[in-house]
Amino acid sequence: MGFDVMILACYRSESDLLRLSKMIDKILSRIVRDNVELLFCKISGISDLLTRIIVITHIMLSIASNTKISRIALAISPIVFPSSFVEYNAKIVLKNNFFPWFPLSGIDSSILENAREIGLEKYLTDLENLCKSRFRTKAIPKARIRRYANEALKTFKRVSVIVGSKNLHNIMDSLKSDH
Numbered sequence: 537m538g539f540d541v542m543i544l545a546c547y548r549s550e551s552d553l554l555r556l557s558k559m560i561d562k563i564l565s566r567i568v569r570d571n572v573e574l575l576f577c578k579i580s581g582i583s584d585l586l587t588r589i590i591v592i593t594h595i596m597l598s599i600a601s602n603t604k605i606s607r608i609a610l611a612i613s614p615i616v617f618p619s620s621f622v623e624y625n626a627k628i629v630l631k632n633n634f635f636p637w638f639p640l641s642g643i644d645s646s647i648l649e650n651a652r653e654i655g656l657e658k659y660l661t662d663l664e665n666l667c668k669s670r671f672r673t674k675a676i677p678k679a680r681i682r683r684y685a686n687e688a689l690k691t692f693k694r695v696s697v698i699v700g701s702k703n704l705h706n707i708m709d710s711l712k713s714d715h
Contacts, residue, residue: 541567544575544599546592546688553578557707564699571698575599576711578691582684586621587676593625594685597632599692609637 545560547553553576564572577595582588589612596608608629614622622638629636695710 542573542575542599542603542605544577544592544596546577546579546588546595548579548582553711554708560707564697567699569699571696574695574697574707576691576693576695577688579684579688581687586617587681587684589617589621590625590628590676590681591684591688593628594681595688595692597629597634598685598689600634601632605634607635607637609639611639613638 543560543563545553545556547556560574579588579591582591593608593610599605600608610622610625610629612622612625626636626638693711695707697707
């Protein structure tokens with residue numbers, strides 16, 4: 537789309553971190569730049585998916601407010617999540633003077649082709665299961681969201697990667713020193 541992209545990976549455990557790093561490694565070959573800065577945060581103590589997503593939205597806002605970013609990509613689709621939840625996240629972004637971007641707003645068959653092309657087809661089952669889920673939206677106290685976001689931001693780490701064959705090792709080695 538012509539945007540300069542920053543990638544934020546939020547993980548809960550070492551196995552999450554490894555899985556996400558493998559996915560990022562596959563995606564890096566599609567990024568035009570040779571040197572990419574990746575952002576990582578560890579999120580702890582949140583079992584509810586919707587709460588985790590709201591916390592990640594707040595983390596992205598915090599990071600964006602310290603950079604020259606005008607758009608925030610919300611990796612939520614109205615096809616999968618309740619429209620009230622999608623709108624709630626968009627309003628959070630808009631209230632903070634950023635533009636919400638929904639790259640997954642219309643999932644079609646090309647997502648399958650793209651996933652196979654970059655070696656991520658084994659994660660499509662997770663997407664299918666997510667689509668079958670039923671979500672109950674409930675009010676989540678804003679103080680709790682802020683607390684979770686602030687806790688995660690304490691683990692915030694930037695990793696610079698020169699795109700090449702050892703991306704995964706470089707990412708993991710850079711993060712192991714602090715996490």
